[in-house]
Amino acid sequence: MSSQVLREARKYEELKEQTIAQKERPLFHLSSRVGWMNDPNGFSYYAGKYHLFYQYHPYDTCWGPMHWGHAVSSDLLRWEYLPAALAPDTACDSDGCFSGGALEAENGQHMLIYTGVSRQAQENGEVRDIQTQCVAFGDGIDYRKYHKNPVVDIKDLPADSSRFDFRDPKLWKGCDGQYYFVAANNRADESGGRILLFSSLDGLDWHFESILFENDGSFGKMWECPDFFELDGRWILLVSPQDMLPKDFEYHNGDGNLCFIGDLDRKTKTFLPTADQAVDYGIDFYAAQTLLTADGRRVMIAWMQNWDTCNNNHQSKRKWFGQMCTPRELRVQNGRLFQRPVRELEAFRRNPVTYTNVLVQDIVTLEGIKGRTADLELELSPENSEEIYRKFEIHLAKNDQYHTSVSFRPYESILKLDRKFSGSRRAIIHQRRCRVARNGGKLKLRILIDRFSVELFVNDGEQAMSATIYTDMAADGISFYADGNVRMNLSKYDICMG
Numbered sequence: 001m002s003s004q005v006l007r008e009a010r011k012y013e014e015l016k017e018q019t020i021a022q023k024e025r026p027l028f029h030l031s032s033r034v035g036w037m038n039d040p041n042g043f044s045y046y047a048g049k050y051h052l053f054y055q056y057h058p059y060d061t062c063w064g065p066m067h068w069g070h071a072v073s074s075d076l077l078r079w080e081y082l083p084a085a086l087a088p089d090t091a092c093d094s095d096g097c098f099s100g101g102a103l104e105a106e107n108g109q110h111m112l113i114y115t116g117v118s119r120q121a122q123e124n125g126e127v128r129d130i131q132t133q134c135v136a137f138g139d140g141i142d143y144r145k146y147h148k149n150p151v152v153d154i155k156d157l158p159a160d161s162s163r164f165d166f167r168d169p170k171l172w173k174g175c176d177g178q179y180y181f182v183a184a185n186n187r188a189d190e191s192g193g194r195i196l197l198f199s200s201l202d203g204l205d206w207h208f209e210s211i212l213f214e215n216d217g218s219f220g221k222m223w224e225c226p227d228f229f230e231l232d233g234r235w236i237l238l239v240s241p242q243d244m245l246p247k248d249f250e251y252h253n254g255d256g257n258l259c260f261i262g263d264l265d266r267k268t269k270t271f272l273p274t275a276d277q278a279v280d281y282g283i284d285f286y287a288a289q290t291l292l293t294a295d296g297r298r299v300m301i302a303w304m305q306n307w308d309t310c311n312n313n314h315q316s317k318r319k320w321f322g323q324m325c326t327p328r329e330l331r332v333q334n335g336r337l338f339q340r341p342v343r344e345l346e347a348f349r350r351n352p353v354t355y356t357n358v359l360v361q362d363i364v365t366l367e368g369i370k371g372r373t374a375d376l377e378l379e380l381s382p383e384n385s386e387e388i389y390r391k392f393e394i395h396l397a398k399n400d401q402y403h404t405s406v407s408f409r410p411y412e413s414i415l416k417l418d419r420k421f422s423g424s425r426r427a428i429i430h431q432r433r434c435r436v437a438r439n440g441g442k443l444k445l446r447i448l449i450d451r452f453s454v455e456l457f458v459n460d461g462e463q464a465m466s467a468t469i470y471t472d473m474a475a476d477g478i479s480f481y482a483d484g485n486v487r488m489n490l491s492k493y494d495i496c497m498g
């Protein structure tokens, strides 16, 4: 039966939600039902629907005692909120139900696995958060926590592992019929994240298998929110590293997102990466999680936000905080992770406006090209291949006062996303750059604009860049600019969810 803590959260969210008008939310991105949202959790398909849970503090628009919010969808884009699924209400999760995964269990129930957090006094008197792995079973709406939780605790960790950083289990069923999860852990001296692999025959009795892979110090410190799956004949490990140092245009400072492509040594149960890359080169993207659709697509979703900037949100009097990125289909191509918005989005594209071979010199605006809920496809090429243009720029969400810009300098092959003039009043990160494939000034871009975000997909999804923007809705203009001569093909669709 549900606890008082969960019942109160459910009552609160139902009432408070009514104060948020639809137009105050993103159109096709899931936002927090009320209060605060961070990581996607339990992204899974169950009983005919996609389920997406999320780290949730219903009572305020800042992080607090973590609940699991819950939404379902048939198309990954139109989400319906369901009552909160988990609340911090048992001994092992009294201080939070942290991130985790989900799948349909053998018995037909929806199984959730999550990190229970409880503050405990240590031998030296210090009070620390203790993180253990817990499970719950439900019917897609109500979940019952297993009475013997936690199912994995710090006694199950390797001797040289941190006793304090142990979280974010991602669950799957192996082709051998066993349950597996990967979880984030740290070395005991906190020198770097490691990913642990556990297995179970029934989902209740778990065994430590191996340290699947660990940070050699090149990729920040602690790693959070791992996901591990096979894709196009390779194995992919996604992690969200903390405290990164920048590396060229690939990795930026602070919390990042990281993809390793490699192979699995099934004997030693260790992962052997052969390549690494950022998943998203923009500003707001963290804690990615994937699912496998019935038709075999690996779809990724992530928190479209970053920890370094979100603590300024108090200034904004916002009624909700936190949204997910557009779900993206993944593939491995030329040794890289490619991503594109889920194909379901195409069904919501309306009112196409197409231009071919537009010559962009200086500033250009085009009849019918504007909007704050739109999908744009652009192909650029130099007017004269002997004389490549110096810069191409698009302004989005634009009026006299505001704009967000996407600019491309072919000589350096640098694409820049800049939200400095988006209406932000804080000294937060406003720009990110990404080095794209050099192709004689040719570039393909797909841009998704929602009310509070911009997502770019470069060269058929070879790279992506995402950022939130909180620009006045009246700023719905789009303009183009070139220093030099650019030929542009352009299609623009309104996104309509009705």
Ligand code: FRU
Pocket (backbone or CB within 6 Å): 038, 039, 055, 066, 098, 099, 115, 167, 168, 224, 225, 286, 287
């Ligand atoms: C990542 C994270 C997770 C943790 C959760 C807590 O954003 O720090 O490691 O489970 O958020 O809300």
